[in-house]
Amino acid sequence: MRRRAAAALVVPLSALMLGASSCGVIPEDWRTPAFLKSDEEQLDERLPTATGPVGEEPEVSFPDIDPPKEQISGVVHKGEGESELVRSDDMLLVDIVDYDWTGKGKTEKVQSTYETGAPMLLQLGQMTEELTADLIDQPVGSRVVYVFPPSDPTTGQPSEEGTTSVSVLDIRGRYGKGDVVPGEQTTDGGGDLPTAADAGRAMPDITIPDADPPKELETVELVEGEGPEVESGQQLVVQYTGVTWNDGEVFDSTWTRDGTPATFAIGVGQVIQGWDEGLVGQKVGSRVMLVIPEDLAYGENAEASGSPAGTLVFVVDILGAVDTQPAPEPSDQPEASAEPEASASPDGE
The missing domain is CATH 3.10.50.40 (Chitinase A; domain 3)
Structure with a gap:
C-alpha cells in the first residue's frame, strides 16, 4: 500500500x-x-x-x-x-x-x-x-x-x-495480471481477527469480526511461502486488498486495477509503517493478512489528507522480492552548478 x-x-x-x-x-x-x-x-x-x-x-x-x-x-x-x-x-x-x-x-x-x-x-x-x-x-x-x-x-x-x-x-x-501465490491457504484467520477465505485468482473477501480492533500490529500467515525472506530495501511485487476495520469497505486493491501486481520498496519508509514492519521477514510466496493500528497506518489526521482512517486490514500476496541497484559511487568531478537540485518526494510526486 x-x-x-x-x-x-x-x-x-x-x-x-x-x-x-x-x-x-x-x-x-x-x-x-x-x-x-x-x-x-x-x-x-x-x-x-x-x-x-x-x-x-x-x-x-x-x-x-x-x-x-x-x-x-x-x-x-x-x-x-x-x-x-x-x-x-x-x-x-x-x-x-x-x-x-x-x-x-x-x-x-x-x-x-x-x-x-x-x-x-x-x-x-x-x-x-x-x-x-x-x-x-x-x-x-x-x-x-x-x-x-x-x-x-x-x-x-x-x-x-x-x-x-x-x-x-x-x-x-x-509477473502477470491475476497472478497469486501458488501455495495452499492453511488458515482464514478468524477469532478476534478478520477472516479472508481463499478466493483463488479473485479479490479476497475480508470479513471484520464484531470486536474491537487490536492495539498492536497483527500478522497472520494465510499461505506459507517457500521462497527467501523479504529483506529491507528490496522491491516487492505484490497483489493486495485493503479494507477499513470500521466498516469493512475496500479502499484500495490491485484487483480493482485488473489484477496488475504492484511494486514498491519495503522497509525504507516508502509505504506505511505497518507494511514495513509486517512484511520484512516474510517469505516470498506467502499470503499475509496484516491488521494495522492507526498509529502504524495513516495516523489520526488520515481523513484530513484523504487517506483511510483508523485500523486497516490488508491481505497481501508476496509474488517476488528483488534486490535494488546499489547507489552510484560519488563522482570526483566538480559540480557544474552551485544551485541546489529539486528532490522528489518519497512517494514519487
Missing part, C-alpha cells in the same frame, strides 16, 4: 534503454529492415553474439565491423517451455549487461546487473513497441540483444556523433 494512491510506479531500467525510449517512439531514421522481429529465424549478422546460460553473465563477442547506424535487435537464445510466455502487459524480472561500442574492435562494458547482484523489474506496458517486440511471446529464460546507435541527448534523434550502445537482456521471470 503506497502512501498515496496517486504515487507513480517507478520502473527500474538500464539508463541505456531509458534513453532509447525517452521520446516515446524510436526515431523514423532507426526504423529499418535491420530491426528484426522475434519470430524471424535469421539474425542480423551485425548483432553481437552472447553465449552462456541465462542466469549467468553472458560472454559477448562483437563482429569485426564499425557499429551499425540503425537500431537492430534479436532473440539470440530462446528459453525452454511454453508455459511461461511473456505477455504484453507483464512485469519482467531481467538481468541486463550494457556495453559501449565506439568503433571497429572498440568496446567497453558499462554495467552489469550480474555484477551488482540486483536484477531489474521492467513494466512492458511503459515501454515502446520497438523495445518489447522481441520480448512478447518469448519464454522465460530467453535472451535478447539490442543495438542502439548514437542519439542527440536533447532531441533523441539519431546523431553522427556519440557512442553506440549494446544491451544484452536475460528474461529471468515474469
